Amino acid sequence: MNSLFKALNDETRRQIIELLKEKDMNAGEIAERFNISKPSISHHLDILRQADLVTSEKKGQFVEYSLNTTILEDLLNWILTLKDKS
């Protein structure tokens, strides 16, 4: 859970997640949406990948990123048990 919370604890990374919610995008397309250098975006994508929140696939010159929501299941359950005040 540690890498997941870490990944979510950044506004830029959350926005990347929202973008990928709509459609898969390559690194350059993602970077275009932000006033942040490409290396920085690449670093954010790496942190999202470490948390398994995104997957990446090389397609020729490009690297396409996709959102992986299955990992959010754990978080969802954690929150639900808190709300249960079990």
Place this chain on the structure above:
Amino acid sequence: MNSLFKALNDETRRQIIELLKEKDMNAGEIAERFNISKPSISHHLDILRQADLVTSEKKGQFVEYSLNTTILEDLLNWILTLKDKS
């Protein structure tokens, strides 16, 4: 959401939340459970309070902390919309 994600992005604070899930506790009782100084725990509690994840009430000499799960509703919904791939 920023202060919420920030508050959750720390193992000690998540453990404090789990403790408070069971029952309300004062600052000293919480601090006893960790190998961390009282000022540090006080600081963690402050961050949790800023995120509105806990509330505090002075009871005589003591300050009692309670978990506030209503704030998790937003997080829950955010996660659910991601999973919807809307």
Place this chain on the structure above:
DNA sequence: TTAATATTTAGACATTTATCTAAATAACTA
């Protein structure tokens, strides 16, 4: 093969964060 494009890696730097000790504040108790 050479040049252009896409992405990541490396290294530097400023800011934030988690921690500590010492001191301050507040509230009981003798």
Place this chain on the structure above:
DNA sequence: TAGTTATTTAGATAAATGTCTAAATATTAA
């Protein structure tokens, strides 16, 4: 009132983080 206990505030420090530029790597195209 003085002393004790509970908690927070202040200030310091080491480590982590987000950002940048420059360079490296990989792929496509001429």
